[in-house]
Amino acid sequence: MIGNITQPESVPVSKPNANIYIMDIRNYTWVNSFELSNTEPIPTNVTNISGKSHQSNNKMRIVISLVGGFIGAAITIICGFLFYRWNNKRKE
Numbered sequence: 001m002i003g004n005i006t007q008p009e010s011v012p013v014s015k016p017n018a019n020i021y022i023m024d025i026r027n028y029t030w031v032n033s034f035e036l037s038n039t040e041p042i043p044t045n046v047t048n049i050s051g052k053s054h055q056s057n058n059k060m061r062i063v064i065s066l067v068g069g070f071i072g073a074a075i076t077i078i079c080g081f082l083f084y085r086w087n088n089k090r091k092e
Contacts, residue, residue: 019032020032022034
């Protein structure tokens with residue numbers, strides 16, 4: 001019975017149903033075929049409100065992430081070095 005929801009459960013299933021149903025959300029009915037109403041190609045370089053493309057935004061995010069990572073690593077190394085020096089002076 002798994003995968004066959006086209007017949008009531010009381011009716012024995014002789015073979016699986018080969019149809020594929022799609023929910024038409026315009027009128028909430030199940031259909032087994034559809035036609036695209038908008039056949040325009042999807043643009044590959046979409047611009048946002050500021051006029052910049054997504055590709056340049058992604059490059060900027062990568063650059064900012066790398067710079068932020070380097071700054072974070074440098075701060076961690078400096079803090080580690082200062083803690084090491086403080087700990088050694090405290091032991092003396």
